[in-house]
Amino acid sequence: MSAKPAFRRADPDLRRQSLIEACTRVLARLGVAGTSVRAIAQEAGVSPGLVNHYYASVDDLVAAAYAEVGVRVDRALEDALCAAPLDSRARLEAFATASFAPPIADPQLLATWIAFWGLARSQPQIAAEHARQYAAFRARLEELLAACAVAPAKLGRAAIAVTALIDGLWLELCLSPDTLVPDEARAIVRDSLDALIS
Amino acid sequence: MSAKPAFRRADPDLRRQSLIEACTRVLARLGVAGTSVRAIAQEAGVSPGLVNHYYASVDDLVAAAYAEVGVRVDRALEDALCAAPLDSRARLEAFATASFAPPIADPQLLATWIAFWGLARSQPQIAAEHARQYAAFRARLEELLAACAVAPAKLGRAAIAVTALIDGLWLELCLSPDTLVPDEARAIVRDSLDALIS
């Protein structure tokens, strides 16, 4: 008689991916304070020991989760650009408002991101990843702004301003969804871009 | 022979204030994860037990600290308005850029605020306080914008946009002070206000 296996072996990469996703979900649901090895393991449906088998410490896993969230956002932004028409103004707008549509506008993702912000202070690994992510976003924005004939001397400031505006709207979208809907956030960014370009 | 006292009794209100300030400092230095009763007590120079003597739980103390930070910010904003000239454009600008000068621009305060954002998800008490604080800021901004002849129909959206911009700049100022200095944040807000009013 063949008893069914008590557990299944998984491909290391898939298992890592599964753990990262579980970590992200826990981070969004319980915040930094509630994100423990046991909580993550339970969320992933594995034993606590397995987490330390794949990651030297729980901090490493959290850092990996942050990087994963980062590439997911990168991919979504890139997708938004690919779907946009060739007109440079339209491309800029598509990139700048992509943060207010799924999958970036997802409340879970925003909650996870806030958790990372809180961690960046004490974890150099997370802070470095944030700096990289932020710089990449700003650089992309500068390209798109330059294509819309924004003066080179004003590029840097314009990119910072738009980035800050997007972050602020994104944040408010997460913290109190009642006072701000995605459509309005999009409209605000559109107005701001109009002012910058004209 | 008079031995020096091992500890001093303090006025309950002063002691509470001292605990709140210690809590704020720990929150800024160690983040939410590192903010424990013992860490707060050590920061305040008292025994851990004293925290629970003044606050039923550590969550109550954190909530009190958030409220305290809130009124401190309110006071700073009000002070900025009082110090501004009577010209309505100058008053608007003073209010909108006050967040980039001490005491609001203090990195510690910003770090504390991020910690609160992370807590708002799971603590209704904190979430309610955030909503109150945010609504008050936006209402004040709407008044000042109205005084600058912004069309009533556009008031709401304008206030949200400026608030988001300030929040985003403030956030970046805290997370990576290298890429953004207060002066530039001020200039960005100034430009944005120009665009809104003209």
Next chain:
DNA sequence: GCAGTTGTTATACGAGTGTCCAACAAGGAT
């Protein structure tokens, strides 16, 4: 000076944490 009030300390307790490790077993190789 003395007693009483109560702010303060120190300790204790159970629960939860991250990390580690020995034993187990699933699945591929032979």
Next chain:
DNA sequence: ATCCTTGTTGGACACTCGTATAACAACTGC
């Protein structure tokens, strides 16, 4: 069918956490 590799488990370990409580001592009123 058997062995072997190693993904996986479950518990042990030492620690920190929040909270409760008894003993202590600083100040107040007498």
